[in-house]
Amino acid sequence: MEQPQPESVIIDSPHFVRDEALQPPPSALSAPDDGVGGLPGALTGSIAAAALTACAGNGTGNEASDSTTPAAGIKAERKQAILPLSSNDASRFLAQAAFGGNDTDIAAVQSLGVAGWLQNQFALASDQTHWDWLMSHGYNNLADIKTTNGIDATLWRKLMSSPDVLRQRTALALSEIFVVSLLGLPTQWKSFAIAAYVDMLSAYAFGNFRDLMQAVTLSPAMGAYLGTRGNEKEDPATGREADENYARELMQLFTIGLYLLNNDGSLQLDASGNPIPTYTQPMVTALAQVFTGWNFDGYEANAPDYLQRPMTLNPQKHSTSAKSFLGVTIAAGTDGNTALKTALDTIFNHPNLPPFIGRQLIQRFVTSNPSPAYISRVATAFINGGEGSAGGVRGDMKSVISAVLLDPEAQTASTAASAGKLRESVIRLAQWARTFQAMSKSGNWAVGDTSNAATRLGQSPLRSPTVFNFFSPAFVPPNNVLGNPALLAPELQITNESTVIGYANFMEQVINGTLADLTPNYTTELNMASDPASLIERLNTLLAGGQLSDATLSTIQNAVGSISMSGSGPANRVKAAILLTMCAPEYIVLK
Secondary structure: OOOOOOOOOOOOHHHOOOOHHHOOOHHHHOOOOOOOOOOOOOOEOOHHHHHHHHHHOOOOOOOOEOOOOOOOOOOOOOHHHOOOOOHHHHHHHHHHHOOOOOHHHHHHHHHHHHHHHHHHHHHOOOOOOHHHHHHHOOOOOHHHOOOOOOHHHHHHHHHHHOOOHHHHHHHHHHHOOOOOOOOOOOOOOHHHHHHHHHHHHHHHOOOEHHHHHHHHHOOHHHHHHHOOOOOOOOEOOOOEOOOOHHHHHHHHHHHOOOEOEOOOOOEOEOOOOOEOEOOOHHHHHHHHHHOOOEEOOOOOOOOOHHHHOOOEEOHHHOOOOOEEEOOEEEOOOOOHHHHHHHHHHHHHOOOOHHHHHHHHHHHHHOOOOOOHHHHHHHHHHHHHOOOOOOOOOOOEHHHHHHHHHHOHHHHOOOOOOOOOEEOOHHHHHHHHHHHOOOEEOOOOOOOOOOOOOOOOOOOOOOOOOOOOOOOOOOOOOOOOHHHOOOOOOHHHHHOOHHHHHHHHHHHHHHHHOOOOOEEOOOHHHHOOOOOHHHHHHHHHHHHHOOOOOHHHHHHHHHHHHOOOOOOOHHHHHHHHHHHHHHHOHHHHEEO
16 A cells, blocks of 8 residues: 655745734733723723624624723732632632633632642643543554544543643643644644644743743744744745744734834834834744754654654755844854844844733733733743742743733633633533533544534634634724724634524533433532522532623522422522523623
8 A cells, every 4th residue: 555645835925914903002012000800990881782793793882881990909918818718719710721610629729729729720730632542542543643533532631631631721821822723734644633733732822932942932833833844044045945834923813923022012113203114024934044954863664753843954955054033143154043042032132022922921810901010910921930930030931920810810810891801612512511420421522623613612622723812812893882992802703693593402402411422510509409599509609700780680580480490490590500500791790
């Protein structure tokens, strides 16, 4: 039988174009700092109202005004330093740092405090890797060389059940910044390429950002996805130029962004008041030459092992031309490994990197619209390792994650229009599984690809449609209250009538047991079915961190109470209560 050969690396160029929308609009970047929220408090509407408006196809902006700001408690000591955390506060924190939690998880946060919980999570070792799970289930057979079999199962397995939940949440966030997608991945053994990539993100999640940058750059999955694998030096005789995809996206999307920033994330402006570009096209061309000569470390037609090894350099295919970018010149004749180190060190030490990455991590964990002061505190933690770090270590991820999650703006709930974030649908499903301790009866975690917007979640891990992720960090929903002034709401970019209905219908099936391989534990809730008020209050704490309004609680309670207790009534009440809670706007938007 003819052995399969490596597939050619061809990137569909329309997917990899300069996207000005990825930089937050100037009005969002340069908003005046009110000391706490960054945006004026008297903004009409809220993200929750906007989500409902978008779902209804309305967009009139006539929602009730909300002039509350998050000032209360922000300038004071954190609540946890004064009083023990309530169960609602602990649940809210877990919604930010993890995927929500069950009674045991909430009790652990209350006992340890949020800082203690973080330290415990930092110390936890990972359980079985994605790679090892695929191998143990036999997906390294030749029948799967061109399939994606097994990868969705193991991705959901760890999101739903791994004890190192902060690491999994961080790896998911990183996968939405350093995007590699199963869609358009031009390599064989796609499942193993993605498995190795996510295992790498997990391994470096609590390390140093500089090491993460290098691991991403030399990842076979990234090399195949953005064209550094097999990228050859320029050849004037034939007109060949180095592939620029990775060089452009490394700067634009992964590290420093399009425009120069202050440490608080606001735009630096020239004398005419215009944003100053971070880099130029000639710099992209020069940086692209750094990423020439790299390819898979060996190739085995019958096994995926080479996808687990960093790419290696072929000096004959590396450009030794002089390369100038970001104020640095790599001299002609410099070897490829030295050129790579110089390039990555230069980008790592660029002043844009701390606020650019800090803002995105805040958005993934806490809020879509962090104040300039919040961004500055996280950026400072990136620069010097955070408060209390001996000597300061630039890029220490533990310090950065701690700064994101322990910041007063994260610890203090707010009803301000600028506060909070829409929960991604994949996070909601993972929360359901963890809250009700769902396990796979077969061990196969048969959740599958949840990308279908009409019938599933409209989002599935590591299946972003392009390198620009599922949504832009700078997305401002048009034609509704968030558009004026420009409030960012990234997740609303994949929220519309179809996805809202698809999510509700899919979750109804999940909660009712259509995903038959997953078995949740509703024992405690079933024992409360005869008391709808207590049942709903419990779910309010577990799922929504106590943020459901009295009106929403009353609506859900009345609906659940109308279900007969005869026969399967108790189970029907519990399932209806969970579904209605997970469709409530105060749950969908975490404040």
